Amino acid sequence: MVLMSKIKNLRKVLSAITASALVIGGIGLNSAVVPEMNTVSAATAGDLNTDDSVNIADVVLLQQYLLNKAEISADVNADLTGDGKVNVFDFVQLKRNVIDSMGTVEPEPEPTENTIVLADAGITFTGTGAILSDDLKTITISEPGTYIVTGEMTGGQIVVDVDKTTYVDGEVELSLEGMSLTNTADSPIYVASIDGECIITAKKNTENTVSDGTSYTNADEGEGAIYACDDLKIKGKGTLNVNGNCGDGIVCKNDLKVFNGTVNVTAVDDGLRGKDSVKIGDADDTEFDNLNVTIKTSAGDGIKSNATDEGNGVVTVNGGTVNIDAYSDGIHAYQELNVNGGSIDIETTESKDSGSSKGLKSGYTDDTTGEVITGVVNVNGGYVNANTNDDCINSNGDINILGGQLELTSKGSTSGYQGIHADNSVTLGTDGGAYEDFQLVVYNAYEGIEAMNIYQKSGSTVITSADDAFNVAGGADNSGSTGGWPGQGGTSSGGAGELVISGGFSIISVQDGDHDGYDSNGTLSITGGIAITNGQEPFDCDGGVSYTGGVYIKDTGSGGMGGGGMMPGGGSTSMTxxxxxxxxxxxxxxxxxxxxxxxxxxxxxxxxxxxxxxxxxxxxxxxxxxxxxxxxxxxxxxxxxxxxxxxxxxxxxxxxxxxxxxxxxxxxxx
Incomplete structure (x- = not known):
């Protein structure tokens, strides 16, 4: 179509040039006599600029020559009619020759609609780019394109196997338009090879279902109702139901994207697993009303990315509504977990004593080899509601809460159940930020926030906990610090961590008894913001303490430590x-x-x-x-x-x- 358009445009140009030349011919300025000693050669006829080719440049040059605005060195090449003169008739002939030299261009064929119809009797295919197996149970797509899928079938399989060398950046779209496919012996939809990505689209106002069996292994020696060895994208305005009865629901060994549509996944193991990455919502979109993801697992994680090589193992939620009811972790990224927007509700049920049942989790330790992959959790926006049988948010590296709204409930009441736990640092807000930067509420936990270092810089934090609300202790779930005041039990040996409140707002409430509001085994500094404690032991610091700005309030009941006075260890002075x-x-x-x-x-x-x-x-x-x-x-x-x-x-x-x-x-x- 592009070539035909160019030819049409060229003809328009030549027609305009011809009209101009004919006008010239009418006033008699376009004729020249060719010397008799010159003869026209078929090889050079029309090549006025002697570049060994005849094209539109020669047509333009002849027009200029006839207007006495240009000279040509090969007059004889311009006498295409052979009458010994160079005039408008030669010009017309040259134009015809140029157009004819381009040959006849056949119109491009109209695209063929590729249709896959599923039925228990066998698959029917109309179109090109795919072949059926002899028993009509399997269709293998080998060329890029869009393939419409309809009908219902048990025992069938759709395979995407497109050669990456032949079709560089090739894409296959499976347009699901009211279909149901079940296969108890293999992955019903299996993407073996695609250089670009396989796109599964659930068309508007259609419901589509993909289900596997309870025991099998596919060609990649894995399990998953939808299984892709290369990039996979889920989108559309319809509904896609996926039942992973053997293991995972949707598996992608590269990058998995769920950009829109209603996606319901029920799985024995993980609901969504993208080895390199999982992305919920397109970061370039501004509206996510049509993105709804619901996941229920009976033995695994809700969403997981488990690559250990650098730069991968990433889960990002940009928008949409995500509801997860997981036996194990709600969302687990081996290296980086980002919440930029959307609404996430997580419920986990596995006992902490028997495994991991966290809400948002990043990092990985191989119990066999001892390999440790350090992770990070970044909450930049959106809404997170986590009700867990373990830590609500956990990282063996850092956790950064910089935006959004978070409501966290850790259902355990004994040591180790934390609202937020990081082996390294927890940072709340940004330097110079506002109280409105984020809202964090921990409704219940044994400890509210625990890390080697805790920094409250902006935002608003409300914590209700059984033991320490802010606990600078460090290590992997190192709960129950025994640091205390001289003469009040525990130790005052000091530590390497620090608790710094430089901005924002925090108000905390802990149980009566030997439970601290703000507890640091290292140092404690208040330089700005507002910090309020409700409890008998407001502040507990083994190292140095300083108060140079901001506001702190200690409201204590009877039996508090010296009426709520601050008595840090290490010889530090008390707070003004x-x-x-x-x-x-x-x-x-x-x-x-x-x-x-x-x-x-x-x-x-x-x-x-x-x-x-x-x-x-x-x-x-x-x-x-x-x-x-x-x-x-x-x-x-x-x-x-x-x-x-x-x-x-x-x-x-x-x-x-x-x-x-x-x-x-x-x-x-x-």
Whole structure:
């Protein structure tokens, strides 16, 4: 079609040139006599520029010659009619010769529609690029193109086997338009070879089902209802149901993409497994309303990428709705797990004592060889709700919570069940960020966040835990640190880790007893932000401690450590106290810290009965605590947990001053 278009355009150009030449001929300026000693050679006739070819350039040159605007060195080559003159008739003949030299171009054939119809009696195929087996049970696609699949069949197989050398970057699209394919002896859809990618499209308003058997191995010695040795993409506006009754549901040994459509996967082992990578949602898309992925596994992970070579083993969620009910881990990336958008709900059921049952997990250790692959979890946006029988988020490397909303519940109440655990560092937010950067709520866990280093830089964090809420201990699930105050049990030997609060908001509540709000086996620094503890032992630090900015509040009940005072080990000084008030506050009461002008510094709900309120807020003068009252013009840090609607800014109307604060017995501003 492209060649024919070029010829048409060339003819238009030559026609315009001819019209111009005919006008010239009408005024008699186009005739020249050819010397008699010259004769025309068939090999050179029309080659006016002597470049050994005759083409449109010669036609243009002859036109210019007839207009007396150009000279030609081979006049004899221009006398195509052989009448001894060079005029418009030679021009017309030259134009015809140029067009004829291009030959006759046959129109390109219309594309043939390739249709695969499934039936128990056998597969019917119309089109080109595929062949049927003798028993009509298997169709093998060997050429790129789109293949429409309809009908229902048990015992059939669709194989994609396209030679990568012959068809570089070739793609095959299986357009599923209301089909059902079951094979109990093999993978019903098997992609053996494709240089580009195999695309499976579930067409709009159609439901399509692919199911395998309970015991078999395919040609790659693997199992999977949809199994691809090369890149695989799932898309469409219809529904694709996949039943992996033997092992995995959808397997891709390279890159697996699920870009849109409704995809329901039930599997014995892993639901989606892309060895090199799994990507949910196209990063270039802005709307993901048509992307819904539901996965249920009875013995494996929901989504997994298990490559160990550098740069692979990556799972990325860019958008869509993802619901996972997994026996083992919800999403496991051996090297990198990225949540950039979308809505993810994860439920895991396997007991932590018998295996791994985490929500988001990155990293891998080979128990046989001892090989360790260090992973990272990055949450940059979206929504994550994890209800797990293990850690909600786990990495043997780093975890970075930089955006989005997270609601985490670890169902275990004994040591080792954490909301977030990293063997190295957990970073919450970014330097100079805002309270609104992310919202993180840990509703239940033995420990809220545990890592070798914890950095709260921005965002808003709410944690309820049985033991330590922030625990700088380090190591693989190194829970239950015994570090403590001198004379209070435990040790004060110090450690290498650090807990740094430089921005953002965090409010935590721990059980009464030997449980710490902010616990560091190394150092603890507060340089900015707001940190609030509800519990008997607010801060516990084995190494040095420093408070140089921001706001901290310790609200403790009876039996607390010295009324909530800070007594770090290692000879460090205690934290500066701006307000120290005795009180008798019942759980569920709003507590507000205002500056000397009545502006709200921070307001929160007391999770426990409180007998002592201590605050460090050196940037504010005349600060006082108040209970009760109504907030006006305030901004809530988060609204995921409606039992802890902490806020900042605005003013307080009503309320009662807490004894020991500087504001008297009533709120003087409202």
């Amino acid at each position: 106290e701006s307000v120290n008030a005795s009180c008798s506050i019942t759980a569920g009461t709003r507590v507000t810290l205002c500056d000397g002008s009545g502006n709200i510094i921070v307001s929160f709900i007391a999770d426990k009965n409180v007998s002592s309120l201590i605050a460090g807020c050196t940037a504010y003068s005349g600060a006082s605590f108040y209970t009760g009252g109504e907030l006006s013009g305030s901004t809530y840090f988060q609204e995921l947990d409606d039992t802890q609607l902490a806020a900042y800014g605005g003013t307080l109307t009503g309320g009662t001053a807490v004894s020991g604060s500087s504001g008297g017995t009533t709120n003087p501003w409202g």
